[in-house]
Amino acid sequence: xxxxxxxxxxxxxxxxxxxxxxxxxxxxxxxxxxxxxxxxxxxxxxxxxxxxxxxxxxxxxxxxxxxxxxxxxxxxxxxx
Ligand SMILES: [Ca+2]
Ligand SMILES: [Ca+2]
Numbered sequence: 037x038x039x040x041x042x043x044x045x046x047x048x049x050x051x052x053x054x055x056x057x058x059x060x061x062x063x064x065x066x067x068x069x070x071x072x073x074x075x076x077x078x079x080x081x082x083x084x085x086x087x088x089x090x091x092x093x094x095x096x097x098x099x100x101x102x103x104x105x106x107x108x109x110x111x112x113x114x115x116x
Pocket of ligand 2: 090092093094096098101
């Protein structure tokens with residue numbers, strides 16, 4: 037196995053590049069994330085993804101919905 041191969045494998049198994057912390061993403065401090073806050077933390081977030089994550093469709097992601105999204109692999113793990 038060459039060094040190049042090992043580098044490719046390491047890249048493939050790397051953790052998601054964009055970890056995010058829900059606490060710091062919650063810029064207005066209401067304890068939930070709206071679409072704008074999530075997109076500020078994770079610019080790749082689409083409205084479709086947000087809608088999918090927002091299980092009770094109240095327009096905000098609470099801690100349970102964020103945890104469920106992480107568990108489902110839809111959101112990156114908690115950052116620092
Ligand atoms: Ca908020
Ligand atoms: Ca919700």
